[in-house]
Amino acid sequence: MNQMSTEGYTTADGRQIGGVLMEMKNITLRFGGVKAITDISFDIREGEIRAIIGPNGAGKSSMLNVISGFYVPQEGEVWFRGAKRPPMKPYQVAQQGIARTFQNIALFEGMSVLDNVMTGRLTHMKTGMVAQAIWKGAAEKEEVENREVVEKIIDFLEIQAIRKTPVARLPYGLKKRVELARALAAEPKLLLLDEPMAGMNVEEKEDMSRFILDVNDEFGTTIALIEHDMGVVMDLSDRVVVMDYGKKIGDGTPDEVRNNQAVIDAYLGVAHD
């Protein structure tokens, strides 16, 4: 897998994966004296589901935050769609076509599901605040168009019944789904999911896995996800990066990673000197 050509590859289930969408080159991230990420390189290809796994404190969330532009690494380069990405603000990253969900749900609790998902369309709206308040002409047309996109996503994720429900009243599993809906509403090129199954029961996990696969299949969205549940990761993803203590210890298909001694040691635990 490591000698893969730049034109992409075909997955076990026959999906065609494209060229490199995002490439991390020798990323090192420090917080003061603490090295969260040490010299990590990997790529994410168009149309694939890429997982980042590792034990607690391995630096997975930091890695995701580097991808989403929230952290700027001290060393290394981030390449997105063939260009080196300069340090940017998170909203600029969003405009580039990267959307994410959060490990601890970050929705507007007092707003309805519909309004929450609508906020995901923000990067696609051009009219100003005043025009939107008056809501005539262009602003109205824009809202109708965006609402249509949002309704398709609501239909896709089967959350019609809670469209008008305030998010605060929803159970945890549904909130996660609403967050996914909001991220999808941005119509991202790259979707980042930070522990999409954390705290879910088996049934909710099955539903979420189904939705992740369907999103990838239906919209062709490239997905990078962090997840603890090994079963889920191995079933969902095309390729897996394994991190431990801020270093990359494995990279490849689920099968390759599963048989990697360094990975087994990291998960089962061996004495570190």
Place this chain on the structure above:
Amino acid sequence: MAQSSQATGGHTSIPALLQRNAQRFADKPAYREKEFGIWQTWTWKDVQREVNNLARGLINLGVNEGDFIAIIGSNRPQLYWSMVAAQSVGAVPVPLYQDSAAEEMAYVLDHCGARFVIAEDQEQVDKVIEIQDRLHQFEHMIYLDPRGLRKYDHSHLHDFRHVQEQGHAARDELTPELERRRAKLDLTSTCVMLYTSGTTGKPKGVVLSNRNIIESAQNSSEFDNLGPGEEILAYLPMAWVGDFIFSVGQAYWTGFCVNCPESAETMMTDLREIGPTYYFAPPRVFETQLTSVMIRMEDASRMKKWLFDTFMAHARKVGPSILDGKPVGFMDRLKYALGNILVYGPLKNTLGFSRVRIGYTAGEAIGPEIFDFYRSLGINLKQLYGQTEATVFITMQPDGEVRSDTVGVPAPGVELKIGDNGEVYYRSPGVFECYYKNPESTADTKDAEGWVATGDAGFIEESSGHLRIIDRAKDVGKMADGRLFAPKYVENKLKFYPNILEAVVFGNGRDRCMAFINIDLSAVGNWAERNNIGYSSYQELAGHPKVLDQIQCHVEEVNRSVAEDPILSGCQIHRFLILHKELDADDGEMTRTRKVRRRIVEDKYNDLITALYDGSERISTRTEVTYEDGRKGYISATLEIRDAAVQPDTTQKMAAE
């Protein structure tokens, strides 16, 4: 039969009625469906175009006259059109229950030899693919929702829209063939085949002709003055005869609008938005709604609760009389009008019943409290009695003669008679043609003169001419000492309590009656919350001593009420237990229409029945359960058995006096 063809205005088939409606009601809405948050509308003209395109597409795919086309999915306009398109090309639509397991579907698809299946989505497509090797005649499948199906092998799988597009593209070549086939349809051709859910044995395919459907639709529409302005919400299973007669038969006959909800979960919201004028629901739905209203009132502020209680008490006193047009005093009317502004109106609006002109319930007995609750609000809720074999209608309640304990007078065109064993027989234009490929059962049910046995025991009340149903004829038995045993009668009394979801009474050929109870998790759960009783599962709540105390009170009240009727006083319940799991269709304990399969329950829980009769105080048991995806598991429990106080036997008492 020239006479009845005149009676139906010369319209001898559903496709013919569609042509008529497309001219007469051209731009009037025929179907609405909420999709992407907005109600999408199709006029009768649109429907004609959609159906014609699909019909030509079906011919293009090779559908022959006399083929069976299975239709599987929830209520969607496209699936209704599929049924009419199938009829238009001379094929027979066979709607199936969308929640059936693949196994159940295999039987039906094989029995009717369906060559084509029209399925709603991936879930249904997967089920058919799973069983297709066993179906010899199955050839093509058409799906509505392409989601998740892109990578499937499309050699025998077709997108609904593509079929329509092909039908449209080939309109010049195929229209003459379509018109030829449509012109051949008459009152005797088969309109639809519906499989009965079958409380015993395998499902049977009931063949209904155009005459059955059109004349029944016509008679019942005239009975209730249904007009083209009605709005209905189509949410009950398409495989059920009631939905076919309301959403197809009556809708095409009168030209009213059929509204399809967005999804099963949004049903209540959609109901409110549409505000149907004509509404049908099984008692269970009314019961659930009432329970949720009551639960919410328990949590309401004291002022609101007082208002609700005061005005509901008044509504119960005078509401039904006002609805029936009986004389009511001026002050009472004034107070009712005030209540309408403060309580009844807003409540009806919340429930989605603001515009209901005629509401029907059928299928099971409805609790008098539930029935009176809705009627006292001014909702014209009535009962009807019917079955698939009768194309629904046997008896209906006319306006002004509505009671909770009868099922009404014979519907127009229906003759009734009561057999020697008390079984109800009927004869009507709606009487089914036959059971498909099952002449023995047909002969057992329908005699040479056209009389059909309902399988229900009942009698006609002399004072009013209304029919009263006691129980299933085959369930009515004798106890060991020869007294009448009518389990359903007692079970219904038990089920009228909001805490009790389901009850099964045993006692045929025995000396005493015993019962299994299922508690209603939402009602009892709410009570538990308010009384700080913690529980983690149905099983734990069902075994709680305080819950048992409550149920015991209910059982004893029922015993007192049963004892008042000298014929049935033997059916008092001596001992009972609360089951550790809810009876479920997936386990085969109930039919898909949620009727208890008595015999299966009896076999499966034989150990519990033994324990009830041998006097033990508790019993440990282990039960197999089937999950929705077909996997199996076990649950074990120790159940407490309670004794219930019984009233002395009135027949003996009378003799003693």
